[in-house]
Amino acid sequence: MNAAQGDNPEYTVPDGILGLKGPVERPEPGTLALRGDLAHIALAGKHLAAHYVIPHIRHIGSEGAEVMLNTRDDSPIVTRFEPGTRIEVLDVAGEWIWGCLGPEGPSGYMKASCLAE
Numbered sequence: 001m002n003a004a005q006g007d008n009p010e011y012t013v014p015d016g017i018l019g020l021k022g023p024v025e026r027p028e029p030g031t032l033a034l035r036g037d038l039a040h041i042a043l044a045g046k047h048l049a050a051h052y053v054i055p056h057i058r059h060i061g062s063e064g065a066e067v068m069l070n071t072r073d074d075s076p077i078v079t080r081f082e083p084g085t086r087i088e089v090l091d092v093a094g095e096w097i098w099g100c101l102g103p104e105g106p107s108g109y110m111k112a113s114c115l116a117e
Contacts, residue, residue, distance in 0.1 A: 011040075011041045011042045011054065011103075029069050029078075030067070030069055030078035030079070030105065030106055030107060030108050031104075031105040031106060031107065032047065032103065032104060032105050032107065033055075033088070033090060033099075033100040033102070033103050033104075033105060033107040034047050034049060034107075035049070035098070036049070036050075037049065037050050037051065038050065038051040038052065038053050038090065038091060039051075039052055039053070040052070040053060040055060040088070040090060040100065040102075040103040041053060041054045041055075041103075042102075042103035043103050053090045053091070055088030055089060055090050055099070055100075056088070056089045057086060057087075057088060057089075058086075058087055058088075058089050058099075058115050058116070059084055059085065059086055059087070059115070059116040060081045060082065060083055060084060060085040060087060060114055060115065060116065061083060061113075061114055061115055061116040061117070062083050062116070063083065063114065064080060064081060064082050064083050064085075064114070065080065065081045065085075065110045065111070065114035066080050066110070067079045067080065067081060067106060067107075067108035067109070067110055068108050068109045068110070069108060069109070070109060071093070071096045071109050075109070078106055078107075078108040079106050079108070081101075081110070081114075084116075085101070086101075087099045087100065087101060088100050088101070088102060089115075090107075092112065094112075095111055095112050095113070096109050096110070096111060096112060097109070097110050097111075097112050097115070098110075
C-alpha cells in the first residue's frame with residue numbers, strides 16, 4: 001500500500017532542522033499520537049520524540065477493538081473502535097499494536113488480532 005494507491009494519507013515531512021521553541025504541555029495519554037519514544041510524523045516540529053513514524057493504514061476487523069493505555073489486558077480503556085474503522089498503525093510489538101485515528105488521536109494500544117485481514 002502506498003499514497004499513490006490512496007491507502008495512506010500524505011503527511012508533510014518537515015524540512016530543515018527541527019526544534020521546539022519553549023515548553024510544550026504534555027498531552028493526556030490516549031489523546032495525541034505521541035509517546036516518549038515515537039510520534040506520528042504530522043506532529044514533528046510541534047512535539048519532541050526520538051522517532052517520527054509515517055503510519056500504515058489498516059482497518060479494524062469484525063469484532064471491533066478496545067483501545068487501551070498500555071499493553072496489559074487490565075489496562076484502562078481509552079475508547080473503542082467499531083468494526084471497519086480506518087486506523088493508522090504506528091508501532092507493532094508482539095501481539096500488540098499502537099495506533100490512532102489520526103495525529104490528533106485518540107491513540108492507544110490494541111491487540112494485533114483486532115485488525116481486518
